[in-house]
Amino acid sequence: MEPSDHALMLAVRDGDTLRLGDLFERHHRALYAFFVRITGHASSSEDLVQVVFYRILKYRHTYRDEGSFTTWMYHLARKALADHFRKSARAPVSLDDADGAHEARDQAPHAAHQAERNDEIALLRAALAGMPGEQRELIVLYRLQHLSLEELARIHACSVGTLKVRIHRAIRVLRDHFFKLQASPRLSGSGGRD
Amino acid sequence: MNCQRVQDSLLDRLDETLSSADATAFDLHLQTCEACRLDYASLARTVGALDGLPPEEPGPRLRAQFLAMLDDEVRRETVAKRAPGLRTSGRGLIADLFGVRPAFQVGFAFAMLALGAFLGARFFAPKPPAAGDATTHRELADLRSKVDSMSQLVAYALARQQPDNARLRAVADDLQQGHLDSKKLNQLVGALAFDPSVNVRLSALQALYAHADQPIAREGVLAALPRERSPLVQLAMIDFLAAVHDHKAGPALRSLVQDSTADKNVRAAAGVALARISPFPYRS
Numbered sequence: 281m282e283p284s285d286h287a288l289m290l291a292v293r294d295g296d297t298l299r300l301g302d303l304f305e306r307h308h309r310a311l312y313a314f315f316v317r318i319t320g321h322a323s324s325s326e327d328l329v330q331v332v333f334y335r336i337l338k339y340r341h342t343y344r345d346e347g348s349f350t351t352w353m354y355h356l357a358r359k360a361l362a363d364h365f366r367k368s369a370r371a372p373v374s375l376d377d378a379d380g381a382h383e384a385r386d387q388a389p390h391a392a393h394q395a396e397r398n399d400e401i402a403l404l405r406a407a408l409a410g411m412p413g414e415q416r417e418l419i420v421l422y423r424l425q426h427l428s429l430e431e432l433a434r435i436h437a438c439s440v441g442t443l444k445v446r447i448h449r450a451i452r453v454l455r456d457h458f459f460k461l462q463a464s465p466r467l468s469g470s471g472g473r474d
Numbered sequence: 475m476n477c478q479r480v481q482d483s484l485l486d487r488l489d490e491t492l493s494s495a496d497a498t499a500f501d502l503h504l505q506t507c508e509a510c511r512l513d514y515a516s517l518a519r520t521v522g523a524l525d526g527l528p529p530e531e532p533g534p535r536l537r538a539q540f541l542a543m544l545d546d547e548v549r550r551e552t553v554a555k556r557a558p559g560l561r562t563s564g565r566g567l568i569a570d571l572f573g574v575r576p577a578f579q580v581g582f583a584f585a586m587l588a589l590g591a592f593l594g595a596r597f598f599a600p601k602p603p604a605a606g607d608a609t610t611h612r613e614l615a616d617l618r619s620k621v622d623s624m625s626q627l628v629a630y631a632l633a634r635q636q637p638d639n640a641r642l643r644a645v646a647d648d649l650q651q652g653h654l655d656s657k658k659l660n661q662l663v664g665a666l667a668f669d670p671s672v673n674v675r676l677s678a679l680q681a682l683y684a685h686a687d688q689p690i691a692r693e694g695v696l697a698a699l700p701r702e703r704s705p706l707v708q709l710a711m712i713d714f715l716a717a718v719h720d721h722k723a724g725p726a727l728r729s730l731v732q733d734s735t736a737d738k739n740v741r742a743a744a745g746v747a748l749a750r751i752s753p754f755p756y757r758s
């Protein structure tokens with residue numbers, strides 16, 4: 281049987297440093313997706329993943345016997361993200377917005393279906409980017425990273441019930457943003473640029 | 475079920491976590507209440523769109539940087555264990571590293587290679603993406619400088635480990651294999667990038683053909699191309715990238731086309747390959 285994350289992290293803490301490679305293989309994609317969906321920025325997100333694993337290594341001695349690895353990892357990830365936003369003062373942007381990828385899209389009628397799908401993805405990203413940070417993060421962690429309610433409750437230090445209410449609210453806010461953007465003729469008309 | 479309970483259960487219904495009795499009651503309510511029905515439909519569309527977001531994949535330099543960091547840490551620990559408070563020579567460090575964990579070194583070699591490509595890209599990028607705060611920045615800069623100073627030593631040590639024919643035999647063995655694990659693939663990629671013998675590099679590339687469906691093989695060839703100086707191997711690599719239709723090869727091929735110091739056959743081949751991998755047909 282594969283060792284648990286927790287067992288691997290205890291091994292890292294107790295001197296088997298190379299086991300961190302296994303934890304990296306298991307989690308770096310999810311962590312990257314978490315960052316990129318919040319920052320909208322690929323290379324900053326890679327840097328942020330690197331920072332998290334650097335800090336895991338640096339602070340490995342503080343990992344506790346009764347700890348949960350994912351909780352701790354996302355705790356470090358949120359701190360790294362907070363540092364990132366505080367100092368760079370860079371608002372998250374939709375990946376596609378940044379380079380004007382929408383401009384020439386309706387010139388290929390045979391690709392109408394794909395274009396529609398791309399538009400939906402772009403709209404959803406824009407809707408996510410327009411949300412308050414805390415709510416966006418909740419949606420990303422719950423719906424896209426598939427963290428359990430229990431894990432999320434630990435990360436946010438609140439009850440599962442409270443968390444569920446917050447997630448409900450966040451998804452409704454996203455829904456409203458998403459439908460509003462769909463109703464508007466142009467994506468760029470809906471604010472939140474740069 | 476009344477409206478309030480339906481409102482509270484919308485996401486549970488979407489995730490199918492309601493009991494079957496509750497699900498039935500929920501659906502019954504939707505049939506009679508238009509407000510709840512519309513609410514449910516719009517949430518279902520939103521959640522469906524969320525679930526349909528394409529996966530986000532990091533580039534190869536992330537693993538490269540991580541492996542370099544980990545390797546650096548392990549090396550430091552080993553040195554500290556052996557001779558606390560004592561400085562060993564560069565040769566000693568390498569011996570430590572390779573003596574302790576031979577399999578690790580090739581991953582590391584790949585790491586160096588990808589990182590080299592990454593550092594190059596960063597250096598020439600007009601606007602490097604700002605890392606968040608000063609601490610973050612320092613941490614990353616620290617990592618990069620450590621990695622950079624190691625890379626030459628590693629390449630050297632790799633090359634000197636075995637005689638030419640032994641390395642060639644190792645690669646040739648891999649040629650016979652239908653399936654290779656990622657460690658073996660890493661070794662092939664390492665050989666392609668760092669082996670001083672053109673024969674070994676060509677054989678490694680030939681062995682990688684059978685595994686072109688693996689991202690690690692394609693990324694390895696792509697990362698090795700800019701540092702390759704033999705036109706023979708360059709041509710073979712270009713062939714490989716064109717054969718697998720790797721769109722990511724675009725920038726590397728384009729810079730070869732524009733490189734006036736490159737062999738003219740290589741530049742021409744890069745141009746042809748570029749046209750082949752381009753998602754849009756060239757208009758002349």
Ligand SMILES: [Zn+2]
Pocket residue numbers: 476477480503507508509510511
């Ligand atoms: Zn109702």
